[in-house]
Amino acid sequence: MEVRPLGDRVLIRPIDEPEVKRGGIIIPDTAKEKPQQGEVVAVGKGRLLDSGERAELEVKKGDKVLFRKYSGTEINIEEEKYLILGESDILATI
8 A cells, every 4th residue: 555645744664773671671562662763655745835836845765764752643554553744743864
């Protein structure tokens, strides 16, 4: 299934950081922090300006990005987790 974000939205595949176990303590999934980095899978056409033109997005497909911790909407596509978020929620490219 192909998902195409609208406007200035971006579809991201979160990248989980490797799990580090210290002292034999196992942290349950519910207590783990959400990932803050991911790979851009698809981008929208850009925000529509008052003049009728589109402002292009600064990120493109394939970019690795850092984003706000609790931003976006989680969705499942073919049993894989993705995030759809606005370009303003992206903090940097890696």
